Amino acid sequence: MRIVQKFGGTSVGSLERIRKTADIVQAELAHGNQVAVVVSAMSGETNRLTAMAREVSEQPAARELDALIATGEQVSAALLAMELQQRGVSAYSYSGGQAGFITDGSHERARIKNIEGNHLLAHMQSGEVPVVTGFQGVDERGNVTTLGRGGSDTSAVALAISVHANVCEIYTDVDGIYTTDPRIVPTACKIKRISYEEMLEFASLGAKVLQTRSVELAMRYDMPLHLRSSFEPVTGTMVVQEDETMERATISGVAYNRDEAKITIMGIPDQPGIAANVFGPVAEAGINVDVIVQNVSEQGYTDITFTVPCGDYQSTMNIMRSLCKQMDARDVKGDDSIAKVSVVGVGMRSHAGVAKEMFDVLANAGVNIQMITTSEIKITVVIEEKYIELAVRALHSAFGLDEEGS
Amino acid sequence: MRIVQKFGGTSVGSLERIRKTADIVQAELAHGNQVAVVVSAMSGETNRLTAMAREVSEQPAARELDALIATGEQVSAALLAMELQQRGVSAYSYSGGQAGFITDGSHERARIKNIEGNHLLAHMQSGEVPVVTGFQGVDERGNVTTLGRGGSDTSAVALAISVHANVCEIYTDVDGIYTTDPRIVPTACKIKRISYEEMLEFASLGAKVLQTRSVELAMRYDMPLHLRSSFEPVTGTMVVQEDETMERATISGVAYNRDEAKITIMGIPDQPGIAANVFGPVAEAGINVDVIVQNVSEQGYTDITFTVPCGDYQSTMNIMRSLCKQMDARDVKGDDSIAKVSVVGVGMRSHAGVAKEMFDVLANAGVNIQMITTSEIKITVVIEEKYIELAVRALHSAFGLDEEGS
Numbered sequence: 001m002r003i004v005q006k007f008g009g010t011s012v013g014s015l016e017r018i019r020k021t022a023d024i025v026q027a028e029l030a031h032g033n034q035v036a037v038v039v040s041a042m043s044g045e046t047n048r049l050t051a052m053a054r055e056v057s058e059q060p061a062a063r064e065l066d067a068l069i070a071t072g073e074q075v076s077a078a079l080l081a082m083e084l085q086q087r088g089v090s091a092y093s094y095s096g097g098q099a100g101f102i103t104d105g106s107h108e109r110a111r112i113k114n115i116e117g118n119h120l121l122a123h124m125q126s127g128e129v130p131v132v133t134g135f136q137g138v139d140e141r142g143n144v145t146t147l148g149r150g151g152s153d154t155s156a157v158a159l160a161i162s163v164h165a166n167v168c169e170i171y172t173d174v175d176g177i178y179t180t181d182p183r184i185v186p187t188a189c190k191i192k193r194i195s196y197e198e199m200l201e202f203a204s205l206g207a208k209v210l211q212t213r214s215v216e217l218a219m220r221y222d223m224p225l226h227l228r229s230s231f232e233p234v235t236g237t238m239v240v241q242e243d244e245t246m247e248r249a250t251i252s253g254v255a256y257n258r259d260e261a262k263i264t265i266m267g268i269p270d271q272p273g274i275a276a277n278v279f280g281p282v283a284e285a286g287i288n289v290d291v292i293v294q295n296v297s298e299q300g301y302t303d304i305t306f307t308v309p310c311g312d313y314q315s316t317m318n319i320m321r322s323l324c325k326q327m328d329a330r331d332v333k334g335d336d337s338i339a340k341v342s343v344v345g346v347g348m349r350s351h352a353g354v355a356k357e358m359f360d361v362l363a364n365a366g367v368n369i370q371m372i373t374t375s376e377i378k379i380t381v382v383i384e385e386k387y388i389e390l391a392v393r394a395l396h397s398a399f400g401l402d403e404e405g406s
Numbered sequence: 407m408r409i410v411q412k413f414g415g416t417s418v419g420s421l422e423r424i425r426k427t428a429d430i431v432q433a434e435l436a437h438g439n440q441v442a443v444v445v446s447a448m449s450g451e452t453n454r455l456t457a458m459a460r461e462v463s464e465q466p467a468a469r470e471l472d473a474l475i476a477t478g479e480q481v482s483a484a485l486l487a488m489e490l491q492q493r494g495v496s497a498y499s500y501s502g503g504q505a506g507f508i509t510d511g512s513h514e515r516a517r518i519k520n521i522e523g524n525h526l527l528a529h530m531q532s533g534e535v536p537v538v539t540g541f542q543g544v545d546e547r548g549n550v551t552t553l554g555r556g557g558s559d560t561s562a563v564a565l566a567i568s569v570h571a572n573v574c575e576i577y578t579d580v581d582g583i584y585t586t587d588p589r590i591v592p593t594a595c596k597i598k599r600i601s602y603e604e605m606l607e608f609a610s611l612g613a614k615v616l617q618t619r620s621v622e623l624a625m626r627y628d629m630p631l632h633l634r635s636s637f638e639p640v641t642g643t644m645v646v647q648e649d650e651t652m653e654r655a656t657i658s659g660v661a662y663n664r665d666e667a668k669i670t671i672m673g674i675p676d677q678p679g680i681a682a683n684v685f686g687p688v689a690e691a692g693i694n695v696d697v698i699v700q701n702v703s704e705q706g707y708t709d710i711t712f713t714v715p716c717g718d719y720q721s722t723m724n725i726m727r728s729l730c731k732q733m734d735a736r737d738v739k740g741d742d743s744i745a746k747v748s749v750v751g752v753g754m755r756s757h758a759g760v761a762k763e764m765f766d767v768l769a770n771a772g773v774n775i776q777m778i779t780t781s782e783i784k785i786t787v788v789i790e791e792k793y794i795e796l797a798v799r800a801l802h803s804a805f806g807l808d809e810e811g812s
Contacts, residue, residue: 057492061487067487074473086465
């Protein structure tokens with residue numbers, strides 16, 4: 001087997017953790033596998049470097065910020081390579097540029113265009129362990145670039161594709177994806193296999209284990225991902241292409257998010273372009289709008305309701321209040337005691353009536369639905385926050401997730 | 407004028423110091439000069455990184471140690487470039503590899519072979535300020551290398567040569583080279599101009615402002631160096647090719663070193679190879695021998711006396727005691743209360759009798775000379791430590807240095 005292993009900031013966060021991480025690498029080598037490693041910066045290091053930059057300048061030059069921050073992964077890669085060498089493993093660290101990660105020139109949010117050369121593959125085949133810095137590359141002129149938050153996952157997947165690995169293992173501090181939050185539903189199960197599409201929905205719902213881009217990339221090249229714990233040597237969750245096994249389960253899991261607030265702008269004179277008028281200023285303020293529902297227009301007026309993270313609630317309300325006047329709308333209302341519940345599953349495609357069943361379950365539990373939005377494999381409802389545990393438990397049980405993982 | 411400015415660790419040691427350093431760069435630009443900057447790591451950073459490596463491994467892999475430590479200069483270069491950009495200066499940081507510093511593959515003590523490409527010159531000519539990491543480069547396979555202690559001086563000189571600069575300015579926390587230590591001789595003067603050869607002698611005598619290799623490189627390519635203070639905007643010491651002006655002064659300065667101990671191994675049966683027998687084990691122990699004097703052999707026996715740094719005195723004595731038995735020598739004696747005084751000057755070449763004058767001055771001051779060693783432009787004597795201030799003052803005065811710098 002050829003394996004790319006990605007270790008996050010906590011897995012290289014101290015010299016003790018670096019030793020544990022080296023244990024994991026060595027264990028795979030002992031099984032006769034070829035291994036390459038991708039590492040994040042030691043936890044806290046990126047923030048330390050960013051803080052220095054902010055002290056120099058409120059808006060530090062993006063090219064220099066990337067050059068600065070990229071040193072974080074270079075430090076952890078060198079330390080892990082040292083630790084492996086000291087155990088007799090032939091290990092060498094590579095910066096993004098040395099590993100041949102060529103990106104576009106968009107500093108702080110670069111996209112990988114290509115991984116140049118097959119030298120890392122040759123190293124792996126000769127028994128060496130390349131330890132590659134995640135999160136970074138160089139553009140075509142050799143400037144250091146970074147891939148944006150969570151970019152190390154994307155680095156790992158890209159490397160795995162480039163060296164034709166059998167699997168890309170993502171080590172974090174959780175041991176996989178669960179059917180729902182075990183703190184709310186003690187019978188929640190670890191999901192053994194999940195499709196890329198479902199993983200994408202879970203990732204967008206706030207499951208922080210994997211960056212969306214890395215899942216998209218893995219899906220495009222059909223690279224299996226294994227999400228697992230660097231603390232416990234147990235099998236985690238495999239993220240793979242949808243297959244027949246999966247078709248049997250209607251839904252894979254129930255996700256929720258309390259960190260949402262709802263805003264409604266009411267009685268807007270209905271005319272083309274009003275959605276752009278409403279969301280333009282919100283986007284400019286860097287606020288991430290999630291669920292959006294526009295009611296059917298009555299008598300030339302319409303209502304738009306949307307959700308934002310709680311932290312952006314007040315500033316969004318302020319934007320909406322001034323927009324309300326400009327647009328001659330009737331009123332703005334807000335509510336920050338709401339929550340979002342979603343059911344996700346590729347099985348939805350072939351099983352009619354999942355939405356109806358979800359609404360029935362919630363109605364029987366006495367939970368009122370405020371907003372609904374759907375995708376091909378996901379149904380999301382917004383409800384009063386106080387009902388969240390009740391709703392999650394009822395859905396988890398009704399969709400047969402209490403017994404075992406899909 | 408085209409100028410390369412090198413700033414050491416204290417000049418970029420804090421964000422406040424980085425701002426002062428940016429002031430200096432901006433001042434040169436305001437004079438219409440083209441400027442490139444070479445920076446060391448923030449003071450303390452290299453030690454912090456090295457300490458982490460030593461915690462991982464007593465003998466960290468040299469390649470990884472270089473990759474780790476090279477991040478220190480990358481951080482300070484990025485921060486200084488940010489600071490300059492924030493003032494509207496078009497400044498960009500370059501790692502050793504990005505700047506085209508190609509070295510041999512000797513990790514931790516690499517030598518610069520070549521600076522590839524003229525892109526930094528083109529940047530300077532278009533008004534940009536390259537901020538280049540000192541102390542580092544890449545070998546021909548792209549591995550990060552470091553140049554060894556003080557290597558940033560060498561980086562700066564090499565860059566100055568490569569871009570055909572008019573001068574290479576070395577900013578430190580002292581404002582130049584003095585005729586002797588002003589703490590001993592209050593009338594000591596700053597030396598305005600000094601030859602490369604003299605600077606080499608001063609550097610080897612422990613003047614810590616410049617690394618020997620950087621002076622050799624500057625001498626070979628006739629690159630003028632300007633040693634100056636980053637704290638005070640005054641002219642420092644110019645290190646240039648020997649010229650007629652210099653011929654007038656007999657000696658340029660008086661240097662001393664208290665940190666020496668003397669060891670004599672007596673009555674060694676005189677035969678070819680004894681020096682190698684004596685100094686082989688000392689070199690293997692990594693001890694730096696300085697002055698060596700071998701007395702004329704009498705009746706088939708000879709004495710060898712040499713000096714070592716005080717910190718290596720006891721271990722060297724132990725080595726010598728066991729050697730004494732092996733070589734059938736008569737005895738070993740040591741003395742750690744000695745000091746070394748040197749007079750340095752290119753004028754010595756054309757002025758006969760400098761040695762005689764030096765010995766006369768010391769004799770008149772009642773200072774007994776224990777060892778003598780000479781080079782073309784330097785005479786060094788070893789004396790009892792307690793006479794050191796007396797000797798330095800007498801020589802400084804006798805050679806006419808009290809009035810003004812040469």
